Amino acid sequence: MKAIAMSPHKNIYLLKEYIKTFLATEIVFPGILPRQWGTDFTQSELDAIYFALKFVVHKAHPLQDRPMILAFEQMDELDNLNLHWFLSDYWRELVVILRLYPNFGDSYLASLN
Secondary structure (H helix, E strand, O other): OOOOOOOHHHHHHHHHHHHHHHOOOOOOOOOOOOOOOOOOOOOOHHHHHHHHHHHHHHHOOOOOOOHHHHHHHHHHOOHHHHHHHHHHHHHHHHHHHHHHHHOOHHHHHOOOO
């Protein structure tokens, strides 16, 4: 996988935007709108979403969210279809984690130092 040049805030935003665009029909992240019809996520954006997921899944509860953690560990990072199906299966759990840590971009950036 290529190095992600996007900011941590942008990676988390892209993850939220992907969830809203393809999976969540209700409002799960106030202020995050679905992507306009016909505007695909680029490969670099999908890589950034995967990179953000590494951090978000790391924050998951080790017992309660064990199936999600195991599924993520088995996912091939280069396979966009697996990324979509992982998000399709676990988007609700990810929304809970993202709501528990509203300043994910800040803590995410601190973890890299």
